[in-house]
Amino acid sequence: MTGWRLLLTRPADESAALARVLAEARVFSSSLPLLDIEPIAVSATIREVICSLDRYCAVIVVSKPAARIAVDLIKQFWSQPPVPRWFSVGAATAQILEANGLEVSFPVDGDDSEALLELPRLREAIAGPDPQVLIMRGEGGRELLAERLRELGASVEYLELYRRGLPQYPPATLPERIEAEHLNGLVVSSGQGFEHLHRLAGDAWPVMARLPLFVPSPRVAELARAAGAQTVVDCRGASAAALLTALREHPVPVF
Known part of the structure; x- marks a missing residue:
């Protein structure tokens, strides 16, 4: 799974915990929290x-x-x-x-x-x-x-x-992070997390929509597909174990 380079969007403490588990599995991740609790x-x-x-x-x-x-x-x-x-x-x-x-x-x-x-x-x-x-x-x-x-x-x-809430970021923060760190997958943990991702993407969404998007449930998958996401992977849960299983089963994209 070393080819995956993921954007994590959970609240900061949850993203940090998930990043540690991913690192143990040799998966690179970058955190950009899109939910303030x-x-x-x-x-x-x-x-x-x-x-x-x-x-x-x-x-x-x-x-x-x-x-x-x-x-x-x-x-x-x-x-x-x-x-x-x-x-x-x-x-x-x-x-x-x-x-x-x-x-x-x-x-x-x-x-x-x-x-x-x-x-x-x-x-x-x-x-x-x-x-x-x-x-x-x-x-x-x-x-x-x-x-x-x-x-x-x-x-x-x-x-x-x-x-x-949606944390405040300068314009283009999201697409610039994806490009700068060569990220090839997006992870959201809720419907509102996806809505914030979609909103923050702005004009760059058509490009970002081509990246595999890992979601926790059929409901969020349906929301993402309706917004134009092209490759949506339902992890059947928001846990690290569910994400790791989905990563193993889904091929790393080649762009």
Whole structure:
């Protein structure tokens, strides 16, 4: 895999962690964070939901930022960890929750909404009368999860804990980085990450659209193809392991 030269676009700390794993696999990467995570101020609504977590049959945490903010809030308002069944979309998010005393279930064969929805323990959690599910996330995000849960008879609420902003860069920063470092692949971890990539590319997007684009889910893949991305690789998850598997299975482009 030494021929890959990837642009990483996650928040700075996540890109740094991913870059270390890629380096061990002898994959070159360059980080240009396209998401700033800004926690939402704790409102009366957020406080009320956090203080009543035990009324939900399932609490689903869809991202690492949501997990970090959630455990901080739980420490503020609970003397002991609350007892609903906890779920996450991927192992990395689960690790944050587990490190803070929560028992978490997550799919081991794919870290996306589709894999989570097939998890027997989640199906069991919502099988009772009047199941109520809470999804912790950033502003906007995974709608498929809530739609499918409602189809299965659950009542679903969102608790939005942060918003994602686009860091400020001088014009042409993105295409200049790709050209200067001879990058041949792009990695995004969410739909909003792709939207920021597309926006920052500007007039250079038709050229960048020819580069392989590694995405975490079918939803993001569809978004990218609709915008004109020519080679979209669905990693079926946002983890480093999922990306490495996709890199092994996809040939390095020759330009």
